[in-house]
Structure formats: structure tokens, C-alpha cells
Amino acid sequence: NAGVTQTPKFRVLKTGQSMTLLCAQDMNHEYMYWYRQDPGMGLRLIHYSVGEGTTAKGEVPDGYNVSRLKKQNFLLGLESAAPSQTSVYFCAVYGQGSHEQYFGPGTRLTVT
């Protein structure tokens, strides 16, 4: 997980509140991804970015927005949190040279 950090590590929100999750990388890679992980399911792609200033929808984008204003940062926003968004969120970075996806440590979000 070296080189990919996530802030915060834990957060509890009330329904309707908003928040932003930050993913930061020092690996200088173009491709960044936000996933959510729920019990009994594989990681699901929320949004991704193929470079600074670009974003695209993944498999489960509803209720989330993203921004990639700087190459090293990828932000995931929840405008109005819902209990269904209780999950563990992972950011990942793709290294084109190594063909590896490097994951951050995760953010555990609970929406009550």
C-alpha cells in the first residue's frame, strides 16, 4: 500500500450529511479509482480517472461525485449520505509499467 494514502480512516455520518474522502498518491500515476467493499461482495468501482482533470463513472456511481483537479489527488464526495453508503471505501492507483493496482488502506464509513 506504499504511496497511496486515504483520509480519513474512519467516519460516522448522519443521514443527509455530506463529506469528502481524499486519496493521495506519490507514485505519479495517471489512473486512479474509487471502490467500495461490502460484506460478501467483490470490490465495486464507483468512479475512476484516467488523468488530471478527467473523471468517469464506474459500476455504482449514484450518490457520489469525484474530482481530479491535481494529478496526485482524487476526491470522492457524498453530497447527501444515506445508510446504503455505509461501506469500506478503497482508493487505488494503476501503474502502467507494472500493470499493478496499488490500494490505499481504506476508509470505513458508517451512515446512521
Add this chain to the structure above:
Amino acid sequence: KNQVEQSPQSLIILEGKNCTLQCNYTVSPFSNLRWYKQDTGRGPVSLTIMTFSENTKSNGRYTATLDADTKQSSLHITASQLSDSASYICVVSRLSNDYKLSFGAGTTVTVRA
């Protein structure tokens, strides 16, 4: 329907024993298949990556196999250790320009002394 199916969902083994995890996929066109290890409360960490032309790859006590014809892969853990207790995730990449991945739900391995 998930394009990557793993079995078993969980298993318990005694320290020192071997075990094999299975992965079947339908992702197409295929680019590569990876096995990740995820410790509790941590992000996934890559163990092996195999392309279409590779049918086996080892990383220490972990050996992955790939049969691209039948779209099956396995991960064999030899002489298990307590530190092998984790979730093992099979991940398949489709040949595309965005490098998106399809994840299995994982197999939870518990190694007991």
C-alpha cells in the same frame, strides 16, 4: 451476475497444511488475472499476476495457476502459516484502455495453530 466467482467462500486449515482456492471467470476479452491478499482492516495487496500466455506463477509459498481455455484459476498455499489468515481475492482485467478490474467476492482463509 458477477463475472468472477470464487470458491469456497471460506475455509479453515491447520497450520502447516496446504490448501487450494478456486476462481472461475467470464470476463472477456481477457487481459490478465491477479490474486490479491487482503488482511483484515487493510487494503488488498497483489500476490501474483498472470497474462494469457502464463499458466503458473509463484510467489513464495503461493502458487497460482491459470487455464485460459476453461477460464479457471487456482491459488495454492503451501505449508500454511498463521499469517496466511486473510481474504484472497481473484481479480480479472478486461482488455481495455481504462484498466478496469472485475473482483471476486474473495475466499476467507483462517489458519489455526
